[in-house]
Amino acid sequence: MSLLESVLIILGMFVVTFGVRFVLFARAHKVIMPVFVERALKFVPVAVLTAIITPMVFMTESQVNISLNNPWLVGAFAAFAVGIWRQHQLLTIFVGVAVFFIAKYTL
């Protein structure tokens, strides 16, 4: 890969990445979100974060793996149960990670 190619790749990736993140911020003082859009956007955190982690939790090497041999699933289930029971983020993380490592190295 030549120097020019390297520069073009990084520059191109920067432009599209930063563009996506910044375009609405740049016009933020002029953007007026319709009420229904604002109402839909409140679901963004749950929707995107769930879509990111669900395959990590339920799949091992691109196969659905629902068993006690899947420490990701066991740990995530523990974290989810604690999170529903007590809405305490640090406790949720701590129990989830602890159960994950116990499942990974002992079960």
Next chain:
Amino acid sequence: MNTRQHMQRGAMVSMPMILGGVPFGLLFGSLASSYGLSPWFAVAMSAIVFAGSAQFVALGLIAIHAPIWVIVSTTFIVNLRHLLYAADMVKYVKHLPMSLRFIMGFGLVDETYAAVRPMYQIGSVDEKTGHKVYLGSFVAFYLMWNTTTILGVLSGELIPGMSEWGLEFAMVATFIGIITPYLKHSPFWFCMLTAGVSSIVLFELPNNLGLLVSAVIGVVAGYIADTAIASDQSVRPRSTTDQTAQGDKQ
């Protein structure tokens, strides 16, 4: 609290995810050098592009000698979910000077959005303090990402097998800790279940498209459930056709 303390607060709430990101940064640096790319290339990409998963995808495409336009357009698709984050954050940045918005836009990654966005919801930050907390999260994440990239490039693989340890699970647990408080209201259950099931069904789609489509499905499902429940509870029988009025009542 002064600005520095707010920034420290942002760094602290991001700590579990920062720890979870360490293996990814090391892996990115070491993968880049194992593909025979210049050390500067990997370091510059982490410093300038600053986009975790898109950087991995780009490495894979470079390895198969994909043309530049394919690499750039794939990066665009992989990062398109950040547009949803930006749309959601517009109301919290519109009063800020452009220079600040510029930096916040650059730093709008999954983790910082995930860490800071719910703090607005529960009122632990407001429009005077939120961007400081956000910047603290961004700076901490940026330092980690670039440091671990450099370490990964230098060492090949710093600690053998570290990527197998499962430190990434810290990110999963953190995301769960962010999602669960929302689940007091049933529309968020619809949102979570549809997004989750879709993300597995659509897993085979290339370039994180499955993730993007699932996220949109989840948002739409949540919105539909929300309006259905609101119209159910409404005293006005005709309000099912009048979504704007319901939105105003919320």
